[in-house]
Amino acid sequence: MKKETWKELTLGTINLNAGNSVQNLTGTWRSGKKPQFIEDKCIQCFFCWLYCPHHAIEVQGEEVKGIKYDYCTGCGMCSEVCPPKEKAIVMVKEEIKLAERSSK
Protein backbone atom coordinates (compact mmCIF):
# COMPACT_ATOMS: atom_id res chain seq x y z
CA MET A 1 0.00 0.00 0.00
CA LYS A 2 1.28 3.48 -0.90
CA LYS A 3 1.38 5.64 2.22
CA GLU A 4 -0.52 8.90 1.85
CA THR A 5 1.00 12.02 3.40
CA TRP A 6 -0.86 14.95 4.93
CA LYS A 7 -0.91 16.64 1.52
CA GLU A 8 -3.33 14.03 0.20
CA LEU A 9 -5.71 14.22 3.16
CA THR A 10 -9.25 15.40 2.49
CA LEU A 11 -10.03 18.48 4.56
CA GLY A 12 -11.65 17.54 7.88
CA THR A 13 -10.25 14.00 7.52
CA ILE A 14 -13.30 12.93 5.59
CA ASN A 15 -12.96 9.49 4.09
CA LEU A 16 -15.02 9.17 0.91
CA ASN A 17 -13.94 5.61 0.16
CA ALA A 18 -16.75 3.83 2.00
CA GLY A 19 -15.94 0.26 2.90
CA ASN A 20 -12.36 0.33 1.58
CA SER A 21 -11.12 -1.67 4.57
CA VAL A 22 -11.85 -4.78 2.49
CA GLN A 23 -8.30 -4.19 1.26
CA ASN A 24 -7.03 -5.12 4.75
CA LEU A 25 -6.58 -8.87 4.58
CA THR A 26 -7.08 -9.92 8.21
CA GLY A 27 -6.38 -13.52 7.16
CA THR A 28 -2.69 -12.62 7.48
CA TRP A 29 -3.13 -12.72 11.29
CA ARG A 30 -4.06 -16.39 11.28
CA SER A 31 -1.60 -18.66 12.97
CA GLY A 32 -1.64 -22.32 13.86
CA LYS A 33 -5.19 -23.30 12.95
CA LYS A 34 -7.81 -22.70 10.31
CA PRO A 35 -11.39 -23.79 9.75
CA GLN A 36 -12.27 -26.37 7.11
CA PHE A 37 -15.75 -26.48 5.58
CA ILE A 38 -17.34 -29.86 4.87
CA GLU A 39 -20.24 -29.03 2.59
CA ASP A 40 -22.30 -32.23 2.88
CA LYS A 41 -22.47 -31.91 6.68
CA CYS A 42 -23.80 -28.33 6.51
CA ILE A 43 -27.44 -27.81 7.56
CA GLN A 44 -27.48 -24.19 6.27
CA CYS A 45 -28.35 -22.66 9.65
CA PHE A 46 -26.13 -19.61 9.01
CA PHE A 47 -24.86 -19.54 12.62
CA CYS A 48 -21.25 -19.38 11.37
CA TRP A 49 -22.17 -16.41 9.20
CA LEU A 50 -23.63 -14.63 12.23
CA TYR A 51 -20.91 -15.41 14.74
CA CYS A 52 -17.82 -14.97 12.54
CA PRO A 53 -16.33 -11.65 13.71
CA HIS A 54 -14.30 -11.14 10.55
CA HIS A 55 -16.93 -11.56 7.82
CA ALA A 56 -15.09 -14.61 6.55
CA ILE A 57 -17.98 -16.97 5.76
CA GLU A 58 -18.55 -17.34 2.03
CA VAL A 59 -22.25 -17.07 1.18
CA GLN A 60 -23.40 -17.66 -2.38
CA GLY A 61 -27.07 -17.02 -3.01
CA GLU A 62 -28.89 -18.66 -0.12
CA GLU A 63 -26.13 -21.07 0.84
CA VAL A 64 -23.04 -21.12 3.01
CA LYS A 65 -20.31 -22.29 0.66
CA GLY A 66 -17.02 -22.05 2.51
CA ILE A 67 -14.44 -19.86 4.18
CA LYS A 68 -12.83 -16.68 2.86
CA TYR A 69 -9.29 -17.31 4.01
CA ASP A 70 -8.24 -13.78 3.04
CA TYR A 71 -10.20 -12.55 6.08
CA CYS A 72 -10.39 -15.57 8.42
CA THR A 73 -8.33 -15.02 11.56
CA GLY A 74 -8.72 -18.60 12.79
CA CYS A 75 -10.56 -17.74 16.00
CA GLY A 76 -12.66 -20.92 15.93
CA MET A 77 -16.05 -19.31 16.65
CA CYS A 78 -17.62 -20.76 13.46
CA SER A 79 -16.66 -24.31 14.34
CA GLU A 80 -17.76 -23.91 17.96
CA VAL A 81 -21.27 -22.70 17.03
CA CYS A 82 -21.82 -25.22 14.21
CA PRO A 83 -24.76 -27.32 15.53
CA PRO A 84 -24.63 -30.79 13.87
CA LYS A 85 -23.00 -33.55 15.91
CA GLU A 86 -20.57 -34.12 13.07
CA LYS A 87 -19.64 -30.52 12.51
CA ALA A 88 -19.57 -28.95 9.06
CA ILE A 89 -16.70 -26.72 10.15
CA VAL A 90 -13.69 -28.22 11.89
CA MET A 91 -10.47 -26.54 12.93
CA VAL A 92 -7.35 -28.03 11.36
CA LYS A 93 -3.65 -27.37 11.80
CA GLU A 94 -2.08 -24.84 9.51
CA GLU A 95 1.60 -24.26 9.11
CA ILE A 96 2.45 -20.89 7.62
CA LYS A 97 5.91 -19.52 7.08
CA LEU A 98 6.05 -15.98 8.38
CA ALA A 99 7.97 -14.87 5.28
CA GLU A 100 5.16 -16.07 3.01
CA ARG A 101 2.58 -14.35 5.12
CA SER A 102 4.16 -10.94 5.14
CA SER A 103 4.76 -10.97 1.38
CA LYS A 104 1.00 -11.20 0.76
Next chain:
Amino acid sequence: MAKLKDLAQMEDRLVAGHGMCLGCGIPLIMKIVLRATEDPLIVANATGCLEVCTTIFPRTSWNISWVHSAFENAASTIAGVESMYQALKKKGRIPQDKKVKFLGIGGDGGTYDIGLQALSGAMERGHDIVYLCYDNNAYANTGGQRSSATPVGASATTSPSGTQSPGKLQRRKDLTKVMAAHGIPYAAQASPGRWKDLYNKAKKAFEVEGPAFLNVLCLCPTEWKYDEAKGLQLAQDAVDTCVWPLYEVENGKYKINYKPRKKKPITEWLKPQGRFRHLFKEENASVIQRIQKEIDEEWEELNRLAGFSQQK
Protein backbone atom coordinates in the same frame (compact mmCIF):
# COMPACT_ATOMS: atom_id res chain seq x y z
CA MET B 1 -40.00 -13.60 11.78
CA ALA B 2 -36.49 -12.85 10.65
CA LYS B 3 -34.33 -15.71 9.41
CA LEU B 4 -30.54 -15.59 9.39
CA LYS B 5 -30.52 -16.76 5.78
CA ASP B 6 -32.56 -13.69 4.79
CA LEU B 7 -30.50 -11.30 6.90
CA ALA B 8 -27.37 -12.65 5.20
CA GLN B 9 -28.78 -11.50 1.85
CA MET B 10 -28.82 -7.88 2.99
CA GLU B 11 -25.89 -5.60 2.20
CA ASP B 12 -23.20 -5.35 4.88
CA ARG B 13 -23.15 -1.86 6.35
CA LEU B 14 -19.98 -2.74 8.25
CA VAL B 15 -17.58 -4.70 6.08
CA ALA B 16 -14.55 -6.97 6.39
CA GLY B 17 -11.02 -5.80 7.05
CA HIS B 18 -11.65 -4.19 10.44
CA GLY B 19 -9.10 -4.72 13.18
CA MET B 20 -11.20 -6.07 16.04
CA CYS B 21 -9.80 -8.99 18.03
CA LEU B 22 -10.22 -12.69 17.35
CA GLY B 23 -13.58 -13.70 18.81
CA CYS B 24 -14.69 -10.11 19.50
CA GLY B 25 -18.40 -9.66 20.18
CA ILE B 26 -18.82 -6.22 18.61
CA PRO B 27 -19.15 -7.39 14.97
CA LEU B 28 -21.86 -9.89 15.99
CA ILE B 29 -23.94 -7.15 17.56
CA MET B 30 -23.44 -4.84 14.59
CA LYS B 31 -24.36 -7.54 12.08
CA ILE B 32 -27.82 -7.76 13.67
CA VAL B 33 -28.46 -4.14 14.69
CA LEU B 34 -27.43 -2.61 11.35
CA ARG B 35 -29.89 -4.95 9.61
CA ALA B 36 -32.83 -4.11 11.87
CA THR B 37 -33.83 -1.18 9.66
CA GLU B 38 -33.93 -0.97 5.89
CA ASP B 39 -33.98 2.83 5.92
CA PRO B 40 -30.80 4.82 5.25
CA LEU B 41 -28.82 5.06 8.48
CA ILE B 42 -26.37 7.60 9.88
CA VAL B 43 -24.08 6.52 12.70
CA ALA B 44 -22.17 8.58 15.29
CA ASN B 45 -19.56 6.57 17.14
CA ALA B 46 -17.74 7.36 20.39
CA THR B 47 -14.08 6.42 20.67
CA GLY B 48 -13.53 2.83 21.68
CA CYS B 49 -12.75 -0.49 20.02
CA LEU B 50 -15.47 -0.22 17.38
CA GLU B 51 -14.49 3.28 16.31
CA VAL B 52 -10.74 2.74 16.40
CA CYS B 53 -10.70 -0.66 14.73
CA THR B 54 -13.06 0.26 11.87
CA THR B 55 -11.52 3.56 10.84
CA ILE B 56 -7.77 3.19 10.69
CA PHE B 57 -6.87 5.90 8.20
CA PRO B 58 -6.96 5.80 5.18
CA ARG B 59 -9.38 2.90 5.44
CA THR B 60 -12.90 2.58 6.79
CA SER B 61 -15.12 -0.44 7.31
CA TRP B 62 -18.27 1.67 7.16
CA ASN B 63 -20.39 1.48 4.07
CA ILE B 64 -22.77 4.19 5.33
CA SER B 65 -22.47 7.74 6.64
CA TRP B 66 -20.51 7.66 9.86
CA VAL B 67 -19.28 10.44 12.16
CA HIS B 68 -16.75 10.45 14.94
CA SER B 69 -16.25 13.51 17.09
CA ALA B 70 -15.03 12.58 20.55
CA PHE B 71 -15.14 10.01 23.34
CA GLU B 72 -17.76 11.75 25.43
CA ASN B 73 -20.35 12.98 22.96
CA ALA B 74 -21.63 10.38 20.50
CA ALA B 75 -25.15 11.10 21.78
CA SER B 76 -24.93 14.87 21.23
CA THR B 77 -23.32 14.31 17.82
CA ILE B 78 -26.15 12.09 16.60
CA ALA B 79 -28.72 14.41 18.21
CA GLY B 80 -27.20 17.29 16.22
CA VAL B 81 -27.37 15.31 12.99
CA GLU B 82 -31.03 14.50 13.67
CA SER B 83 -31.86 18.16 14.42
CA MET B 84 -30.21 19.27 11.18
CA TYR B 85 -32.22 16.68 9.27
CA GLN B 86 -35.49 17.90 10.84
CA ALA B 87 -34.56 21.53 10.03
CA LEU B 88 -33.75 20.74 6.38
CA LYS B 89 -37.02 18.85 6.08
CA LYS B 90 -38.89 21.86 7.40
CA LYS B 91 -37.16 24.08 4.85
CA GLY B 92 -38.10 21.68 2.08
CA ARG B 93 -34.48 20.85 1.27
CA ILE B 94 -35.15 17.17 2.08
CA PRO B 95 -38.35 15.56 0.70
CA GLN B 96 -41.08 15.11 3.33
CA ASP B 97 -41.47 11.38 2.69
CA LYS B 98 -37.75 10.62 3.01
CA LYS B 99 -36.99 8.38 5.96
CA VAL B 100 -33.59 8.35 7.63
CA LYS B 101 -32.61 6.66 10.89
CA PHE B 102 -30.00 7.87 13.39
CA LEU B 103 -27.83 5.68 15.58
CA GLY B 104 -25.35 6.69 18.29
CA ILE B 105 -22.94 4.00 19.50
CA GLY B 106 -20.54 3.80 22.42
CA GLY B 107 -18.82 1.26 24.63
CA ASP B 108 -19.58 1.13 28.36
CA GLY B 109 -16.81 3.63 29.14
CA GLY B 110 -18.19 6.03 26.54
CA THR B 111 -21.76 5.49 27.71
CA TYR B 112 -21.99 4.64 31.44
CA ASP B 113 -19.14 7.00 32.34
CA ILE B 114 -17.82 9.87 30.24
CA GLY B 115 -20.73 10.05 27.76
CA LEU B 116 -23.55 9.84 30.32
CA GLN B 117 -24.24 13.56 30.48
CA ALA B 118 -24.46 13.90 26.68
CA LEU B 119 -26.66 10.80 26.52
CA SER B 120 -28.97 11.93 29.29
CA GLY B 121 -29.39 15.31 27.59
CA ALA B 122 -30.18 13.80 24.20
CA MET B 123 -32.75 11.45 25.75
CA GLU B 124 -34.39 14.26 27.70
CA ARG B 125 -34.63 16.51 24.64
CA GLY B 126 -36.54 13.76 22.89
CA HIS B 127 -34.55 13.39 19.66
CA ASP B 128 -35.72 10.69 17.31
CA ILE B 129 -32.56 8.61 17.71
CA VAL B 130 -31.42 5.18 18.82
CA TYR B 131 -28.45 4.89 21.16
CA LEU B 132 -26.64 1.56 21.35
CA CYS B 133 -24.23 0.73 24.13
CA TYR B 134 -22.06 -2.37 23.63
CA ASP B 135 -21.15 -3.22 27.18
CA ASN B 136 -17.95 -5.25 27.38
CA ASN B 137 -17.57 -4.30 31.05
CA ALA B 138 -14.31 -2.36 30.59
CA TYR B 139 -12.34 0.32 28.76
CA ALA B 140 -11.09 -2.34 26.39
CA ASN B 141 -9.42 -0.23 23.73
CA THR B 142 -6.98 1.33 26.18
CA GLY B 143 -6.04 -1.94 27.85
CA GLY B 144 -8.87 -2.79 30.23
CA GLN B 145 -9.40 -0.13 32.89
CA ARG B 146 -12.46 -0.61 35.11
CA SER B 147 -15.63 1.29 34.25
CA SER B 148 -18.86 1.72 36.18
CA ALA B 149 -20.10 -1.30 34.18
CA THR B 150 -17.30 -3.57 35.45
CA PRO B 151 -18.85 -6.18 37.77
CA VAL B 152 -17.88 -6.84 41.39
CA GLY B 153 -14.83 -9.08 41.70
CA ALA B 154 -13.49 -8.53 38.18
CA SER B 155 -9.79 -7.83 37.94
CA ALA B 156 -9.14 -4.82 35.71
CA THR B 157 -5.95 -2.79 35.31
CA THR B 158 -7.28 -0.07 37.62
CA SER B 159 -8.97 -2.53 40.01
CA PRO B 160 -6.40 -5.34 40.04
CA SER B 161 -6.82 -8.44 42.18
CA GLY B 162 -4.01 -9.27 44.58
CA THR B 163 -3.19 -9.78 48.21
CA GLN B 164 -4.89 -6.50 49.13
CA SER B 165 -7.99 -6.69 46.95
CA PRO B 166 -10.30 -9.23 45.28
CA GLY B 167 -10.71 -7.03 42.17
CA LYS B 168 -13.39 -4.41 41.75
CA LEU B 169 -15.27 -3.72 44.99
CA GLN B 170 -18.14 -1.53 43.78
CA ARG B 171 -21.40 -2.65 42.22
CA ARG B 172 -22.19 -2.04 38.56
CA LYS B 173 -24.28 0.92 37.57
CA ASP B 174 -27.64 -0.30 36.26
CA LEU B 175 -27.67 1.91 33.18
CA THR B 176 -30.69 0.37 31.46
CA LYS B 177 -32.84 1.36 34.43
CA VAL B 178 -31.24 4.81 34.52
CA MET B 179 -32.21 5.27 30.88
CA ALA B 180 -35.73 3.93 31.46
CA ALA B 181 -36.09 6.47 34.28
CA HIS B 182 -35.83 9.20 31.62
CA GLY B 183 -39.34 8.21 30.59
CA ILE B 184 -38.24 7.48 27.02
CA PRO B 185 -40.53 5.35 24.83
CA TYR B 186 -38.14 2.39 24.64
CA ALA B 187 -35.20 1.01 26.61
CA ALA B 188 -34.00 -2.59 26.40
CA GLN B 189 -31.27 -5.00 27.34
CA ALA B 190 -30.13 -7.78 24.97
CA SER B 191 -27.37 -10.33 24.40
CA PRO B 192 -25.75 -11.57 21.16
CA GLY B 193 -26.37 -15.11 22.45
CA ARG B 194 -30.07 -14.56 21.67
CA TRP B 195 -29.94 -12.95 18.26
CA LYS B 196 -33.71 -12.97 17.55
CA ASP B 197 -34.40 -11.09 20.75
CA LEU B 198 -31.64 -8.61 19.85
CA TYR B 199 -33.03 -8.21 16.33
CA ASN B 200 -36.59 -7.61 17.58
CA LYS B 201 -35.40 -5.05 20.11
CA ALA B 202 -33.27 -3.18 17.59
CA LYS B 203 -36.20 -3.14 15.14
CA LYS B 204 -38.52 -1.75 17.81
CA ALA B 205 -35.93 0.84 18.81
CA PHE B 206 -35.69 2.09 15.21
CA GLU B 207 -39.46 2.07 14.78
CA VAL B 208 -40.54 4.03 17.87
CA GLU B 209 -40.83 7.77 17.54
CA GLY B 210 -38.47 9.54 19.91
CA PRO B 211 -35.39 8.31 21.74
CA ALA B 212 -34.64 4.63 22.27
CA PHE B 213 -31.83 3.00 24.20
CA LEU B 214 -30.30 -0.45 23.68
CA ASN B 215 -27.83 -1.97 26.11
CA VAL B 216 -26.19 -5.08 24.65
CA LEU B 217 -23.77 -7.34 26.50
CA CYS B 218 -20.61 -7.57 24.41
CA LEU B 219 -18.19 -10.48 24.46
CA CYS B 220 -14.57 -9.43 24.92
CA PRO B 221 -12.14 -12.38 25.04
CA THR B 222 -9.22 -9.97 25.40
CA GLU B 223 -10.34 -8.33 28.64
CA TRP B 224 -12.48 -11.17 30.04
CA LYS B 225 -9.65 -13.62 29.32
CA TYR B 226 -11.42 -16.73 28.06
CA ASP B 227 -10.92 -19.05 25.09
CA GLU B 228 -11.99 -16.82 22.21
CA ALA B 229 -13.87 -19.62 20.42
CA LYS B 230 -16.21 -20.16 23.39
CA GLY B 231 -18.05 -16.83 23.35
CA LEU B 232 -21.52 -18.06 22.45
CA GLN B 233 -21.74 -20.34 25.51
CA LEU B 234 -20.67 -17.45 27.71
CA ALA B 235 -23.31 -15.14 26.21
CA GLN B 236 -25.94 -17.85 26.96
CA ASP B 237 -24.66 -18.31 30.50
CA ALA B 238 -24.91 -14.56 31.13
CA VAL B 239 -28.68 -14.75 30.64
CA ASP B 240 -29.13 -18.17 32.28
CA THR B 241 -27.38 -17.02 35.46
CA CYS B 242 -29.39 -13.73 35.36
CA VAL B 243 -26.16 -11.72 35.33
CA TRP B 244 -27.57 -10.09 32.21
CA PRO B 245 -31.37 -10.42 32.17
CA LEU B 246 -33.16 -9.82 28.89
CA TYR B 247 -35.86 -7.22 29.41
CA GLU B 248 -37.43 -4.16 27.86
CA VAL B 249 -39.16 -1.07 29.19
CA GLU B 250 -41.82 0.24 26.82
CA ASN B 251 -43.41 3.53 27.87
CA GLY B 252 -42.53 2.81 31.49
CA LYS B 253 -43.73 -0.81 31.46
CA TYR B 254 -41.16 -3.46 32.34
CA LYS B 255 -41.29 -6.77 30.53
CA ILE B 256 -38.90 -9.70 31.03
CA ASN B 257 -38.28 -11.37 27.66
CA TYR B 258 -36.61 -14.52 28.92
CA LYS B 259 -36.83 -16.38 32.21
CA PRO B 260 -34.43 -19.30 32.62
CA ARG B 261 -36.29 -22.47 33.59
CA LYS B 262 -33.64 -23.09 36.18
CA LYS B 263 -31.34 -20.25 37.11
CA LYS B 264 -27.72 -21.38 36.78
CA PRO B 265 -25.33 -20.69 39.68
CA ILE B 266 -23.15 -17.64 39.20
CA THR B 267 -20.00 -19.80 39.14
CA GLU B 268 -20.95 -21.04 35.63
CA TRP B 269 -20.48 -17.48 34.41
CA LEU B 270 -17.39 -16.70 36.49
CA LYS B 271 -15.41 -19.91 35.97
CA PRO B 272 -14.37 -19.66 32.29
CA GLN B 273 -13.17 -16.06 32.65
CA GLY B 274 -9.63 -15.24 33.71
CA ARG B 275 -10.69 -11.88 35.11
CA PHE B 276 -12.54 -13.77 37.88
CA ARG B 277 -9.96 -16.56 38.41
CA HIS B 278 -8.75 -15.24 41.80
CA LEU B 279 -12.30 -15.48 43.19
CA PHE B 280 -11.96 -19.26 43.34
CA LYS B 281 -9.21 -19.01 45.97
CA GLU B 282 -10.41 -19.97 49.43
CA GLU B 283 -9.99 -16.48 50.89
CA ASN B 284 -12.33 -15.00 48.27
CA ALA B 285 -15.27 -17.38 48.78
CA SER B 286 -17.24 -14.57 50.44
CA VAL B 287 -16.93 -12.46 47.29
CA ILE B 288 -18.65 -15.14 45.20
CA GLN B 289 -21.38 -15.34 47.86
CA ARG B 290 -21.79 -11.57 47.69
CA ILE B 291 -22.05 -11.63 43.89
CA GLN B 292 -24.66 -14.42 43.97
CA LYS B 293 -26.69 -12.56 46.60
CA GLU B 294 -26.66 -9.31 44.64
CA ILE B 295 -27.60 -11.03 41.37
CA ASP B 296 -30.50 -12.80 43.15
CA GLU B 297 -31.73 -9.51 44.63
CA GLU B 298 -31.51 -7.71 41.28
CA TRP B 299 -33.41 -10.51 39.54
CA GLU B 300 -36.15 -10.42 42.20
CA GLU B 301 -36.40 -6.66 41.90
CA LEU B 302 -36.72 -6.91 38.11
CA ASN B 303 -39.48 -9.51 38.50
CA ARG B 304 -41.26 -7.20 40.93
CA LEU B 305 -41.09 -4.32 38.45
CA ALA B 306 -42.38 -6.54 35.64
CA GLY B 307 -45.15 -7.76 37.97
CA PHE B 308 -46.25 -4.20 38.81
CA SER B 309 -46.25 -3.36 35.12
CA GLN B 310 -48.63 -6.24 34.41
CA GLN B 311 -51.08 -5.04 37.03
CA LYS B 312 -51.08 -1.49 35.66
